[in-house]
Amino acid sequence: MSRILIVARNTFREAVRDRVLYNLVFFALLMIASAVIVGQISMDIETIVMVSLGLSAISLIGLLIAVFTGVGLVSKEIDKRTLHAVLAKPLRRWEFLLGKFTGLVLTLTVNTAAMGAGLFLAMWYVKHSIARGDTVVLVAVYFILLKLTLVVALAMMFSCFTSPLLAILFTGGLYVAGLFVAQLRSLQVTQMSSHTQKFFAILSYLLPNFGNYDVMGAAAHGRAIPRVLMLHNTLYTALYCAIVLSVAAIIFSRKDLK
């Protein structure tokens, strides 16, 4: 088995044994309660409410896991010194880092897929049927997973050179800033100096564009999501993660462990 997969497998096992997936119980309870309450509504908006609520919960729960577990992936290993014995094996530091990343993304995939299935069950309970058009919800769930993957990469990178608390703050801050990239690009430029214009233009392309992943409105209303956006978001996530993880690997490869 590849060394990256060995680390990934163990990271997944760690998440399972540390009861990270217990959040699914909370999500299930939320979906059951929502389905029962929304089921009483007869204004043709029950699907919209259900989908919006479900996708928001999947996103929020996923974000909490991605940020907190993502930051702890490396920093916990350094603090507890579990890394010392691992790095004495024929394993490169970047392989370890990539293994941890893959393991957490695998955990989030399982978690998000389970929550997505829960959402479909709740929709079925409310509508008594699942239509072909509902597959757009699947795309929204996929976009959430892509977003979480990028958040994990950022959290890992920050945790490679700063304290866990600062890494959480930096990741959270970058996530919030990344939600407003579109607004940053459409700022009224006439009131700015050319330098400021350039600065904001560059910044808007450097920041991770988390707004791209938000298709909750389209999913709730059953509007189709263009295939080109799916391809764009997939490639964007892959490229951005590759850059962020490369930076993380360079920093981590030169880091003195305590």
Next chain:
Amino acid sequence: MTAPAIETQNLTKEYPYGFLHLKRKTSLENLTMEVADGEVFGLLGPNGAGKSTTIKLLMGIIFPTAGNAQILGKPVSDVSMRRDIGYLPEQPYFYDYLTAAEVLHYFARFHGFSAAERKERVQKMLQKVGLETAGRIQLRKFSKGMLQRVGLAQAILHDPKLVILDEPMSGLDPVGRREVRDIILELKNAGKTILFSTHILPDAETLCDRVGVIAGGQLRGVGAPGSIVGVKSLGMEIVFELTGSGPQFEAIRAKAAKSGANYRMNAGEAELYAVLAELREGGAKIISVTQIKPTLEDFFMELVGKDRSRAAAIEVSGQ
């Protein structure tokens, strides 16, 4: 001639400290040493001397400020060389959500063993370190001594050519220490090269072919435990029995020290026979005559003492 198993040249490690990291503290200074193939080498020194820093530098856990090191003829940055190295960190920590067997399986996977071979090796190692009945218990329930045993098992699981052990006896009870000592001797007999750090001097005297003493980040001496302290005799110790009473007995008792039911007296080598004759005339029964040699502990304490007095002098002079 076989290349040394470990070789360092002017290995130096400085740590920045202070608010802006502008000040620097030297943990290890110009360490140049060699550990020969098949040798058991003990790295001795008090806490904070630089032993663990040396080992961490060798294992690539930290990076040198200056100098370089080779293990088995390859630079320490070469990951492939780690196939032939076993390492026990100081106060080892492992994933506490795993069982002892799972931890060993996890580490064994990095060496590419087949499932059957892995299973066999893990079983064998658990048995070797006395954990065969605790293999299915999560490490969070393990004592410090048990974790040390797991650490030792993972270090030798893949039958490495070189074993590096950082304070292997730490946290162990006398039985555990004896078992670890036996494992080190077993590895030595199998022709493995062993480097271990310790501040338990009798262990070093028993196990090591050579020792290196580190104090204040500097290597102060290297050699066989006997030769490093010098072969010069410090005199002779005579143990004798003295049961009679009277002025002649009292005169001898006044010169001797009581040692249990017997008496002890030190004499220079030149005056030994005269003292023995005097004792015999005084009615003493000689039990033993032993040459007094400085121990590794004496050497160690002298070095550490010098270091402390020098540190105090620097502090007083404000340098």
